[in-house]
Amino acid sequence: MTGRAFNKIPLVDISALFGSDEVEKRKVAEEISDAASNVGFLYVTGHGIAPVMIERLLARADEFFALPVEIKQNYYIGKSRAHRGYVPVGEENFYAGEVATVDKKEAFDLSIELPADDPDHIHGYRLLGPNQWPTEVDGFEKDVYAYYQAVISLSQRLFRGFALALGLPETYFQSITTKPPSQLRLVHYPEGPNRFAAEEGKSQHSNWGISAHTDYECFTILHATKPGLEVLNAAGEWIDAPPVAGAFVINIGDMLEALTNGRFIATPHRVRNVSEERFSFPLFCAVDFDTVIEPLPEFRDGAQATYPSYVAGDHLFAETMKTFAYLRALEREGVVAMPASEKGSAIAFGRKETA
Numbered sequence: 001m002t003g004r005a006f007n008k009i010p011l012v013d014i015s016a017l018f019g020s021d022e023v024e025k026r027k028v029a030e031e032i033s034d035a036a037s038n039v040g041f042l043y044v045t046g047h048g049i050a051p052v053m054i055e056r057l058l059a060r061a062d063e064f065f066a067l068p069v070e071i072k073q074n075y076y077i078g079k080s081r082a083h084r085g086y087v088p089v090g091e092e093n094f095y096a097g098e099v100a101t102v103d104k105k106e107a108f109d110l111s112i113e114l115p116a117d118d119p120d121h122i123h124g125y126r127l128l129g130p131n132q133w134p135t136e137v138d139g140f141e142k143d144v145y146a147y148y149q150a151v152i153s154l155s156q157r158l159f160r161g162f163a164l165a166l167g168l169p170e171t172y173f174q175s176i177t178t179k180p181p182s183q184l185r186l187v188h189y190p191e192g193p194n195r196f197a198a199e200e201g202k203s204q205h206s207n208w209g210i211s212a213h214t215d216y217e218c219f220t221i222l223h224a225t226k227p228g229l230e231v232l233n234a235a236g237e238w239i240d241a242p243p244v245a246g247a248f249v250i251n252i253g254d255m256l257e258a259l260t261n262g263r264f265i266a267t268p269h270r271v272r273n274v275s276e277e278r279f280s281f282p283l284f285c286a287v288d289f290d291t292v293i294e295p296l297p298e299f300r301d302g303a304q305a306t307y308p309s310y311v312a313g314d315h316l317f318a319e320t321m322k323t324f325a326y327l328r329a330l331e332r333e334g335v336v337a338m339p340a341s342e343k344g345s346a347i348a349f350g351r352k353e354t355a
Contacts, residue, residue, distance in 0.1 A: 005235035010035045011247060015046030017161045029164035036165060036252050040267030041231050043247040044158075049150050051246075054223055056143040057186075061279055063137045064108060065188040075132045077109060078326030082121060082129025083183075084110050092323045104273060108186040110148065112179065120179070125289050126336070127181035127317055148184045148283070151221050155182065155285040158219065158250065166260060168298065173287070180286040181313060182217070189228070191277040214266040215253035216319050217286040222249040226278040232268040241269070255287065258307040261295035289313030314339035 012031045016024035035042035064072070069088070077085040087107040110131045114121055121129035133141040156177065163172040212232070222229075227242040229249065241249060257266040271280070287293075294309035318339055321327045330336045 004038045005233045005237070006039050007233070007237075007239060009041045009043055009231065009239070009241050009249070010039060011043040011045065011244065013046040014044045014158070014161060015048075017157050018046075018048060025161075025164060025170075029161060032161050033165035036162070036256075036264040038265075039231075039233075040252045040265040041241060041269070042250050043244050044250055045244075045247045047154050047248060049154060049248075053143075053147050053150055056139070057147040057281060058225065058279060060137055060140045060143045061108070061186045061188065061281070064134055064140060064186070065106065067134075067136060071136055072106075072134075075108075075134050076326075077132075077324070078329075080129070080132055081126060082111070082114075082131070083127055083320060083324075084129070085132040087324075091325050093325060104189060106188050106190075109183055110144065110186075111181055111183045112152075113145065114179075120289065125181075125313060125317075127183075127313060127320075128179070128289065144184075144186070147281075151184070151283045152182060154248075155219075155221060155283065158221070158285070162219070162256065162264075166263070166298070176287045176291045178288055180288050181316060182284060182286045184281065184283045187280040187282070189271070189274065189278040189280070191275065212268045212270040214268055215251065215282075215284055216255065216316055217253040217284040218256040218259075219253050219285050220249075220251050221283040221285065222251070222280065224249070224278065224280040226274060226276050228271045228274045228278055230270050230272060238270070253284070255293050255312060258293050259296050259299075261299035261301075261306055263299055286316065287312050311339070311341050314341045318342035 010031070012028060012035065014028055014032075016028045019025070032042065072086045073088065075086040077083060077087050077091070079085060085108065087109060089104065089106050111127065113131055114129050116130055118129060131141075131145075156174075159173040159177060160170045163170050166172075224243050227240065229241040230238040231241050231251075233239050243249075251269065252264045252266050254266045256264050289312060291312040292309060293312050293315070295307050321331060321336065321338060327336060331338070
């Protein structure tokens, strides 16, 4: 196994990344490199996002998820051509053989706000386009999108920090992060482990709020209100990653692992079922849709690349198709199709669960 048998997640103050002191930037980059190479997770402070922005986000999310389900369903994600909106429990299924597990959560998904006549949206990139905004919650669009813009700005700074951590020019990722389909999820885990009843048929609820996985994108910026997140170390042990006041959780995703040819690791993580109501707000930081993901020349051992080449947006959409019920239905109807570049592929990343 790669990485190390850590028993806690390292914390890094990234405030120097916003300054002009190159020596201090390099020190931060070294800490980021160590965490990304050996743990795959880190907490970051000094990020510059005001607590009031997070408080407003939480308030709007709380108000939205408290709405009657028939109102939330007006914004069902299956009504969007850009994969935006409300995700009810049971919509996402993670298959293990013939059995699908239903994670115990509901969500609201959004991304970069684009007009209906955006050329990429018209072209058919289903992860790019306009958001759905519920009008029943005063200030929802204003407060939620303000937070989205703030964490997107933070993601751009972190891309610069990761570039320095890899010994690359600070602006290395700038040209491939001009209009990425970076998704913000508002995730709600209702109070009580038995809040959701089991589905009929072959589907069954998992023992987890979210079952073990790695994230598809380059990295994730997470704020959560309660404990529940667990991270797998190199000894096969699950380590708690509880919220830390004033800090975001950052974890490496599949794309950054592939780009670095395994130097940075995408570490499996899960969310255990908790008795308390819990909110989680991950921003999945991606690169532009048409970016080819493959090991960068700087990280190949000679001409050898240990990861396959794939198109970022095609891969994101393919993985989304596998888990969302509405997309599987559209595929059966011939409305959407698995991207040609993804057919027959079986791309795997990160440290895998051994038991």
